Amino acid sequence: MDQLKVTIALILAVLLQWTLRNVAEPFAYIDFPLIIVVYAALQRDAVKAILFGAFSGLAIDALSGGLLGANGFSKTLIAYVVSELARRVYLDNLLLRIPVIAGACLLDDLLYFGLHRLLGQEPAAQVMLTVSYSLIGTTIAGTVVYLILDYFLTERTSGGGSRRRETLSARRQSRRRNPIRLGK
Amino acid sequence: MVERSQQEVWRLTPWLAIVLCVANFVLMAFDARADGGQRVIRVWAQTAADFVQSPVTTVTSSVSGYFGSIANLRTASSENDALKQRVQELEVELKAKEDLATENQRLNALLNLQEKSKYKVLNARIIGRDPSVWFDASIVNRGSLDGVKLNMPVVTNGGLLGRVTAVGPLTSQVDLITRDKSGVGAVVGEIAGSNALGVVMGTSKRELIEMRYVPGSAEVQVGQVVYTTGQDGIYPAGLKVGEIVEVESGSATTPHRIVIRPSAGIGSMQEVGILLYEPQAKEEFEKQITPPTKPAKK
Numbered sequence A: 001m002d003q004l005k006v007t008i009a010l011i012l013a014v015l016l017q018w019t020l021r022n023v024a025e026p027f028a029y030i031d032f033p034l035i036i037v038v039y040a041a042l043q044r045d046a047v048k049a050i051l052f053g054a055f056s057g058l059a060i061d062a063l064s065g066g067l068l069g070a071n072g073f074s075k076t077l078i079a080y081v082v083s084e085l086a087r088r089v090y091l092d093n094l095l096l097r098i099p100v101i102a103g104a105c106l107l108d109d110l111l112y113f114g115l116h117r118l119l120g121q122e123p124a125a126q127v128m129l130t131v132s133y134s135l136i137g138t139t140i141a142g143t144v145v146y147l148i149l150d151y152f153l154t155e156r157t158s159g160g161g162s163r164r165r166e167t168l169s170a171r172r173q174s175r176r177r178n179p180i181r182l183g184k
Numbered sequence B: 001m002v003e004r005s006q007q008e009v010w011r012l013t014p015w016l017a018i019v020l021c022v023a024n025f026v027l028m029a030f031d032a033r034a035d036g037g038q039r040v041i042r043v044w045a046q047t048a049a050d051f052v053q054s055p056v057t058t059v060t061s062s063v064s065g066y067f068g069s070i071a072n073l074r075t076a077s078s079e080n081d082a083l084k085q086r087v088q089e090l091e092v093e094l095k096a097k098e099d100l101a102t103e104n105q106r107l108n109a110l111l112n113l114q115e116k117s118k119y120k121v122l123n124a125r126i127i128g129r130d131p132s133v134w135f136d137a138s139i140v141n142r143g144s145l146d147g148v149k150l151n152m153p154v155v156t157n158g159g160l161l162g163r164v165t166a167v168g169p170l171t172s173q174v175d176l177i178t179r180d181k182s183g184v185g186a187v188v189g190e191i192a193g194s195n196a197l198g199v200v201m202g203t204s205k206r207e208l209i210e211m212r213y214v215p216g217s218a219e220v221q222v223g224q225v226v227y228t229t230g231q232d233g234i235y236p237a238g239l240k241v242g243e244i245v246e247v248e249s250g251s252a253t254t255p256h257r258i259v260i261r262p263s264a265g266i267g268s269m270q271e272v273g274i275l276l277y278e279p280q281a282k283e284e285f286e287k288q289i290t291p292p293t294k295p296a297k298k
Helices: A004-023 A025-029 A032-042 A046-062 A071-086 A094-118 A127-151 A166-176 A179-183 B002-032 B038-071 B076-111 B282-288
Strands: B121-129 B138-142 B154-155 B160-167 B172-176 B184-188 B199-201 B209-214 B225-228 B242-249 B257-260 B271-275
Touching: A004 A025, A004 A046, A004 A127, A004 B038, A004 B121, A025 A127, A032 A094, A032 A127, A046 A071, A046 B002, A046 B038, A071 A094, A071 B002, A127 B002, A166 B121, B038 B121, B038 B138, B038 B160, B038 B172, B076 B184, B076 B242, B138 B242, B172 B209, B184 B242, B199 B257
Parallel strands: none
Antiparallel strands: B121 B138, B121 B271, B138 B172, B154 B160, B154 B271, B160 B172, B184 B199, B184 B225, B199 B209, B209 B257, B225 B242, B242 B257
C-alpha cells in the first residue's frame, strides 16, 4: 500500500512541476519530483527510487527546452547515490534528511548544468542565482513534503493514536545481522 | 532467504543505475544534434500534459482575474476623473484623424492599392511554462490539428517572441528568442536603408538579447529598432525584434557588440500569435538564384 502511495505522490509531483510555474514563477525553483525520488531512496528501496528518477526526469525533460534525458540522468544518479547512502548511514530522522535533500538538489542542479555545457548547450538562467534559489526552495518544500508523507505513510498502532514508521523496525532488524555473511 | 533476495537487489542496483544513465546519456546526445527535427516523446508528453495544464490555466487565470478586478476598484475613482479628461482630449484628436482617414481612403482609391494581410495569425494561449528552471520554453494550446507546423514564428503585440520547436496534435512548444541557440537574421533599422546586418542570439540574461556580426563600419545607435531580415529561413522579414539599449563600438576589422531589449514582453505574456508562415524550401530558393555567368576565356 505504501508503494502505491509513493507512486501516486510521484505522479502528483510531476503534474505539479508541469503546471505550477505558469501559476507563479517562484514555484519553478522547487523540484517536486526530486523530493519524491530522494524520499523513495531514503526508504532503502533502491530499484524503485532509480526507476522513479528515470521516469520523472524524462517526464520533466519532455516539456522542457533542455536536452531530453538530462534530468533523467541526474535524477537516476541521485536516486542511486542516496539509496546507497541510506543503506550505510542512519537517515530516518527528519533533521538528518534536510542536508540530504539539500545536497541532492545541489548535485542535481550542477549535474544538469554540467551535462548541458558538455553537449554544447547554454542554459538561459544564471548559474549561481538559479542554484541558490533552487537549493532554498527545494529544501524547504522537501522538509514540508517529508512531514506530510511521513504522516500518510505510517500506520496507527492498535493500542492508541500514536504513529510509528513501518520501515524503521524492519531496518533495525536487518542492521543487527550481517547480510553478507548470511548470503554465503 | 529474505536477506539473500535483498542482497541480490543490492547487486542489481548499480547495474540498473548504469543502464538507465547510459540510456539517458544516449538520448541527450541524440537530442543535442541540431537536425531541426522533433522528438516523439515530447509530442506524447505534451499531449498528456495538456489535459492537466489547460484546466489549471483556466482556473488560475479566472481566479487571478477576479482578485485583480477587486484590487482595481480601489483606484477606480481617481482613474475615472483622469479618463474623463482624456476622453475630451481624444475627441478633438479623433476629429482630426477622421479627416486624415478620409483623405487617405480617397488617395488609396486613386492609386488602386489593396490592403493585404501578409500572414495568417493564429491566436494561442500559453498553458504551460518550462518545468525546468534553466530554460524558458512555453507550451501553447494550439497544435497540428490547428495547422501549426514546426519552426513557425510566434509573435506578440510587441514583436517577435520565438518559434515552434515541437508540435503535438493539441499543443505546441515554443522556444523563445532569448535562448542562446536561437539565431534570428536581423537588421538595424529598415531593411532597404541599412547595411547593419547581423544575427540576434540569446544571452545568459533573460531580459536581454545580443546582436552579433554587425560590421564595425556600420552606423548603429542606442534607441534604434531591430527588425528581422527573413534571410534565416525561419522568420519572415519585417518583424520587430527589439530596441538597442547598448552598443560596444567595433572597428574596421571587429564587429559591433549590440545589446537589445526584446519588444515582446517575454516575462508576462499570456496570449501569443502563431504566424502560419512557411518559408520557401531551400531547394526552391536555390533554384531561383541564377548562377553568375562566367566570362568566356579568350
